[in-house]
Amino acid sequence: MxxxxxxxxxxxxxxxxxxxxxxxxxxxxxxxxxxxxxxxxxxxxxxxxxxxxxxxxxxxxxxRGRAGALGVVFSEHLTYAFTDPQATDFLAGVASVCAEEGLGLTIIPTIGDAEDAQRVAAAPVDGYVFWTTRADDPSLAAAVGTHRPCAIQGGPTHDGFVRVGIEDRAAAAAIARIGLGDHVHNPVVLSFSLDSDRAPRAGYGIAPEAARLPVTHDRLTGFRDAIREAGLDWNQTYVLALARNDRAESQRALASAIADGIPMDVVLCTSDQLAFGALDALHESGLNVPSQVAVTGWDDGPLAVAAGVSTVRQSMYEQGRACGAVAAGLPIEESAPAWEIVRRTSTRVSALAQ
Structure with a gap:
């Protein structure tokens, strides 16, 4: 790249x-x-x-021509950087580059107001690392306009930026195939927020194109690919798009769907945190995993191993290091981050996954 x-x-x-x-x-x-x-x-x-x-x-x-620091731009509430497991792993990767290069680390929160771009451009940093954001985020152009090196995790693609991230659509289709057994008829999706406004949404057949955040869009698109490949109708797929990547919110949302009688025999989740919440709700409802309802996750940390979650394995730490290297002006290898599917006990054996 x-x-x-x-x-x-x-x-x-x-x-x-x-x-x-x-x-x-x-x-x-x-x-x-x-x-x-x-x-x-x-x-x-x-x-x-x-x-x-x-x-x-x-x-x-x-x-001097140098500020001695890298800036990490978060289009999330600032506490998200310290409470979301994947965000903290990513930040640790960026911080490891800073430690090796003798650089400081500045977190620059954006809140969706007219001053975001000015706040980003005025930051005393030598390069920028962006957590995934919308394609029309004005902070992207503001960062490029400073002529400092820029990297973004997960997208969008933008002139002047190096994008670091796995092929989310392909990985989503691959993990969905693990969850979709031969006799699955009612998939449910637990998803990240569709937009930076973090407004939750729920309903049948919510189109991936409604998602303005690239990672959400690509993962929903991959799920839809696999669901259609299985001969099912995306328009009959119940989608819960949450406000946050949060286990408790996931548990509440799926418990409500179960109480409302939404049929389900697999829950496809865009993160392990959401999968843990799904497992909590299913167990509390007396539904057996995986014989009655299978569950898939995404990320693969120690908790996923302990919970037996079938998931997508990727390293946010290594992606953070790659973004940090770009922002620091260091050379990086021109290769996409690695990912793989890990099958565990939260899913059934499926001919679709063979």
Whole structure:
């Protein structure tokens, strides 16, 4: 994969473009009353042309051309970075690169307001790592506009970014085939949120195209591929799109569906956390796993092993390391992250999976 990199503008670059001294540029940003209006205007025009975003309170970092830190941009509530198991593994991977390279780590939360892009562009960092976000997130263009290297986990694809992530659609179809036995008629899907508004939705045949978050879109599409391949109708598939990747929320949502009489003989989940919640609800309802209802997950951590969940194995830690390397301007191998299907006791043997 191609590495996105660019020359970060320094005070000297701006001075050369504006036709003034480096000291004048420094004063224009830090002590504007010490320069004439005309000189300051030339400096600001030159800075804009070079991709420098507005007034910079870190003038010394700009002078060195390095801030000594990587920025991780989360389009989630900030606590998500510390409570979601996959997010924490991913951050640990980024942090390992920072530790090796002597860099700090700055988490930049975006909250969906008009200041997100400005907040990202103004961050004193040498490169950006984005947690998956929407294709129309203005923060993507803001990061690219700083001419710093940019990486994103899971997508979307965007000019100036290196995307790091597995082939979610293919992996989703593969794990769904494990769950879809020869006599399965009523699959249910437990999914991540469809959009960054984190509004839960439930209903039959929710189209994957309704998902604006790439990972959700691709995994739902893969599930649909396998369900159609099994001769079933996606429009008869009940989909629970949750607000959060949360075990308790998953348990409540599936328990409600069971209480409402939604028929199910397999629950396809977009994460192990959601699969654990599904197992909780099924056990509490007296339904046997897997003879009555099979369950599949995604990620494969120690808890998945203990719970016997059939799942997709991937390493978010290694993906974090790859993103961190890109953001730090380091070379990385041009290979997609590895994934594999792990079959355990939460699913039945299926001819579709042979």
């Amino acid at each position: 191609a590495i996105s990199s660019g020359h970060r503008p320094t005070l000297r670059d701006i001075a050369h473009r504006a036709g003034v001294s480096v000291m004048t540029v420094s004063y224009a940003f830090s002590q504007p009353d010490r320069v004439s209006d005309a000189s300051r205007d030339r400096v600001l025009v030159a800075a804009a042309e070079l991709g420098y975003q507005g007034k910079n309170p870190w003038a010394t970092a700009l002078r």
